[in-house]
Amino acid sequence: MDIACGIKEAVMARNILSVDDSASIRQLVSFTLKKEGYEVIEAVDGKDALAKIQGVCVDLVLTDLNMPNLDGIGLIKALRAISSYRFTPIVMLTTESHTDKKEAGKQAGATGWIVKPFKPEQLISVVKRLLG
Amino acid sequence: MDENRQAYREEVHELLGDLEDALIELEQTPDERDLIDRVFRAMHTIKGSGAMFGFEDIAAFTHTIETVYDLIREGILGVTPELISLTLASCDQIKAMVEEPQGGESADTSKAQEITDAFKAMIPAEDENPAMVPAPADDLKKEIQDNTAQITYRIRFRPHTDIFANGTNPIPLLNELKYLGDAHVICHLNNLPELTDMDPEACYANWDIILTTNHDVNAIRDVFIFVEDLSDIDITKIDEGSEIDQDDYKRIGEILFERGDIKLNDLELMLNRQKRFGEILIESGKVNRSVVQSALAEQEHVRNLRKKRMVQDTTTNIRVPSHKLDAMVNLVGEMVTMQARLTQIAHQKNDPDLILVSEEVERLTAELRDNAMGIRMLPIGTTFAKFKRMVRDLSTELGKEVDFITQGEETELDKTVIEKLGDPLVHIIRNSIDHGIELPQKRKAAGKPPQGTIELRAEHSGANVLISVHDDGAGLDTDAIFKKAVEKGLASPDASLTDKEIHEFILAPGFSTAKNVSSVSGRGVGMDVVTSSIESFGGSVEIRSVRGNGTTITLKLPLTLAIIDGLLVTLGDDLYVIPLGSVVECVELTKKERKRAHGRHVTKVRDDLVPYIYLREVFSLGSPKPAIEQIVITQINERRIGFVVDKVIGEYQTVIKNLGKLFKNIDGVSGATIMGDGTVALILDITRLIVHAEDEDCRIA
Numbered sequence: 001m002d003i004a005c006g007i008k009e010a011v012m013a014r015n016i017l018s019v020d021d022s023a024s025i026r027q028l029v030s031f032t033l034k035k036e037g038y039e040v041i042e043a044v045d046g047k048d049a050l051a052k053i054q055g056v057c058v059d060l061v062l063t064d065l066n067m068p069n070l071d072g073i074g075l076i077k078a079l080r081a082i083s084s085y086r087f088t089p090i091v092m093l094t095t096e097s098h099t100d101k102k103e104a105g106k107q108a109g110a111t112g113w114i115v116k117p118f119k120p121e122q123l124i125s126v127v128k129r130l131l132g
Numbered sequence: 133m134d135e136n137r138q139a140y141r142e143e144v145h146e147l148l149g150d151l152e153d154a155l156i157e158l159e160q161t162p163d164e165r166d167l168i169d170r171v172f173r174a175m176h177t178i179k180g181s182g183a184m185f186g187f188e189d190i191a192a193f194t195h196t197i198e199t200v201y202d203l204i205r206e207g208i209l210g211v212t213p214e215l216i217s218l219t220l221a222s223c224d225q226i227k228a229m230v231e232e233p234q235g236g237e238s239a240d241t242s243k244a245q246e247i248t249d250a251f252k253a254m255i256p257a258e259d260e261n262p263a264m265v266p267a268p269a270d271d272l273k274k275e276i277q278d279n280t281a282q283i284t285y286r287i288r289f290r291p292h293t294d295i296f297a298n299g300t301n302p303i304p305l306l307n308e309l310k311y312l313g314d315a316h317v318i319c320h321l322n323n324l325p326e327l328t329d330m331d332p333e334a335c336y337a338n339w340d341i342i343l344t345t346n347h348d349v350n351a352i353r354d355v356f357i358f359v360e361d362l363s364d365i366d367i368t369k370i371d372e373g374s375e376i377d378q379d380d381y382k383r384i385g386e387i388l389f390e391r392g393d394i395k396l397n398d399l400e401l402m403l404n405r406q407k408r409f410g411e412i413l414i415e416s417g418k419v420n421r422s423v424v425q426s427a428l429a430e431q432e433h434v435r436n437l438r439k440k441r442m443v444q445d446t447t448t449n450i451r452v453p454s455h456k457l458d459a460m461v462n463l464v465g466e467m468v469t470m471q472a473r474l475t476q477i478a479h480q481k482n483d484p485d486l487i488l489v490s491e492e493v494e495r496l497t498a499e500l501r502d503n504a505m506g507i508r509m510l511p512i513g514t515t516f517a518k519f520k521r522m523v524r525d526l527s528t529e530l531g532k533e534v535d536f537i538t539q540g541e542e543t544e545l546d547k548t549v550i551e552k553l554g555d556p557l558v559h560i561i562r563n564s565i566d567h568g569i570e571l572p573q574k575r576k577a578a579g580k581p582p583q584g585t586i587e588l589r590a591e592h593s594g595a596n597v598l599i600s601v602h603d604d605g606a607g608l609d610t611d612a613i614f615k616k617a618v619e620k621g622l623a624s625p626d627a628s629l630t631d632k633e634i635h636e637f638i639l640a641p642g643f644s645t646a647k648n649v650s651s652v653s654g655r656g657v658g659m660d661v662v663t664s665s666i667e668s669f670g671g672s673v674e675i676r677s678v679r680g681n682g683t684t685i686t687l688k689l690p691l692t693l694a695i696i697d698g699l700l701v702t703l704g705d706d707l708y709v710i711p712l713g714s715v716v717e718c719v720e721l722t723k724k725e726r727k728r729a730h731g732r733h734v735t736k737v738r739d740d741l742v743p744y745i746y747l748r749e750v751f752s753l754g755s756p757k758p759a760i761e762q763i764v765i766t767q768i769n770e771r772r773i774g775f776v777v778d779k780v781i782g783e784y785q786t787v788i789k790n791l792g793k794l795f796k797n798i799d800g801v802s803g804a805t806i807m808g809d810g811t812v813a814l815i816l817d818i819t820r821l822i823v824h825a826e827d828e829d830c831r832i833a
Contacts (some may be wrong), residue, residue, distance in 0.1 A: 090298075132301065
C-alpha cells in the first residue's frame, strides 16, 4: 500500500479525508478542496473515517473534534497507531474557546489546526502549507 | 447543509433585531462606544458566518458596512443620522437576502449596490479595500504588505528530531517561505549521526534561510505556526532596507560570532592566520563546512541586495551635508574673484596668449558658478508641505472652511532663501485665514461657496522666483486702511491715492485695522516683519486686492544669495555694485538738465518723470563731481527710481560677502564684494535706500 501511495502521489491528485458530523461543513470543505484539484473522501465521524481509509491512500486528514462514536482526539490517536499514517498530516478543526482541546489534539499527534469559523481561503492555505 | 442554512437564517434574524435596537439607541447617543461595538460585532458575525454557509452575497454586502463601522470605532469617522438610516436600510436588505431560499440571488441587487456605494463614499480613499470579498481572518496568513520596505531576515529553523511524528514535512514550509520573497536556503546536516546510530524516523537536518521580503515578520511566523512547539525558530532582522548602508556588510567572522556559532577567542585566534577565513575555520574543525557556507550565503545575499540598492541610489540621489555645499560655493566665489583679477592682469600686460587663457577661464568659471548654484537649489515644495497642517488647524480653530491649494512645488530656489522664507509665509497665510476668508455663513450671504480657497503658488520669473498667496476672501478694506493711515500720520487726509498705494500701508510697521485682536493675527506685527525680512535678502512684496474678491500677496525673491550679477558703478574714488536684477536702464545727467529741474531730483526719461536719489548727497561725498553724471534707473514694485552715480563701469559677477558685525546696522548697504585688484566694492541695498530717502523727504516736509 505504501508503494502504491508513493506512485499515486506522483501522478494523481492528492486525497484528503474530511471528517465532520456536520454535513454543511463537510460540503463546504469538499467544495473548496475539489475546486483546488484535491480528491476528497468524506466521513461522518471517527469510526466512519477509520472504515473509509481501508484500501485507499490518504495524503491529509481534516477532522472535527466533537463527533459522536469516535471523536477527533480518538481518531488522531488511532490513525497515528497505524504505521502508514504515522507521518500523515492531520489538521483538526477547533473553536477559539477550546484551547485545551487544541492542546489535547497536539498531544495526540495533530499536525495543525484551523479555527472555526474559517474561510475557504484559510483552509486552502493550511492544506497547501502541509502538502506543499 | 439546509439545516445549517436554516440555523444561519435564525441567527441573522436574531442579530438584525439586536442591531436595530442598537442603531436606534446610537442615534440618540452617537458617541456611545458600547453601541458602536455592538453594531460592529453584529455586522462582523453576519459577514463571517455568511461566507461559511454560502451566503457570499451577504458577506460581500456587509463587508463595506463593517469597514465603515471599523473606522467609526477607530474614531476616524463619526456617527451621523444619514449613517444610521443607511444602516437601517441595509438591515432590511440583509433580511431580504437571507429569506431568499437560493441565498438571496433574487433579492433586489440594485438596491444592495446603491447602499454599498453610499457606504463606500464614506470611506476615506486610502482605507477603502478594493476587494469586496472578505479577506482571510488574521489568525492565518497575514497579507499585510508594505511595498516600500524590503527587509531581510535571517531565519534559523532547527526542527526537533521528533518533528516527523506529528505528520509535519518541513519542505513545504521552506517552499512557502520562498513565496514570501527572495530566499536563500542552506541545509545543515552536521548533526547527522553515524548510520548505525541513525533513527530513520528522526529529523537531523536544520536550515538557515536568508529571506528578503516586503511581508512583515508575522507572515514569517505564520509559516511556522504549526511547528512552534516542535522546533527552535529564530528570526533576526539583518537588513532594514531603508537606512543608509555602511560600506560593506559584516565580515563572515562577525556573522558567525553574532549567531553564536563561534566563540570570540576562537575567532581572534583564526583571524591571525593568513588563508581565506572561511577555509581556516573549516580546517580547524571549529565550525562545520555548511555553517560557513550558510554565513557566506548570508553575506552574499545582503551584499547583492545592497549593491542593487546602491545602483538605484546613485542614479537618483546622493546625500551631501549642506555645509560641504556651502564650502564649495564659497570656493567658487573665491575663484570668480581670482578670475576677475586674472582678466585684469591679462589686459594690463596686453599679452594675447594670456588674454586667451583668461577668457577661457572666465567662461569655465561662469559655468562652474551656475552648476554650483544649481546644486544648492531645492524645490520649494518642502516648505509648502508644513503649511497644509497649519491651514487645517487654524481654519478649524476659527470655524472657517478652507481649501488649501499649492502649485509649483517643484520650483527651485537657493536653500538659504528657502530657509528664510518659512516665517514670512506663515504670517501671510495666517492673515489670509484670519482676515481674508470669511465665515461660511457670511460667504454664503455674499453668494460665494461656503468653503474658501487659499492658493500658494511658486513660479520662475527671470532671475527671480515669485511666490504668491491668494485668497478668495473679503479683500482689503481700502477705506478703513486709508482712515487708519491718516490717523497714524502716514498720509494726509486730502491725499488722492490709488487703491494700490493705500493697500501698501498695511506693510508699514504697527499697522492693523483689525477690530478684534485675535490669537491668530492682527496685533500689528506681521506684514511689516514680512516686508523687512523679504527685503533683507533682496526681495520685494506686492499686494493686489479687490474688495469682496480676495487678496493676493506676491513675494518676489532672488534665485540666489551667494553670487549675483551686478552693475559696477563709481562714486568719487569708490566702487559700488547695484544688483542688476532691478536695473532697467542708464541715462546721462548733465549739469544743464539739473539746472532745468530747479533743484528737484526729477528727470525726464522718454516723457516720463523719474525721481532720482543723489547718491553723492546720501553718502556725503565732498570730492568734485564730474560734468556728466549717470543715472541708473531701477524698477521696484513697478516704481521707477533713479540713482545718480559718477560713472557706470559695466556688468560684474558679484560674489556677496557679508559685512562684519560692526557694520550690520548700516542702512542701504547689503554687503560687499572683492574686486580683481583686491579693492572692496559695497553692494547697494536699493529698497532700503528708497525707504531712507522717503523718510528724509517726510522729515523735511
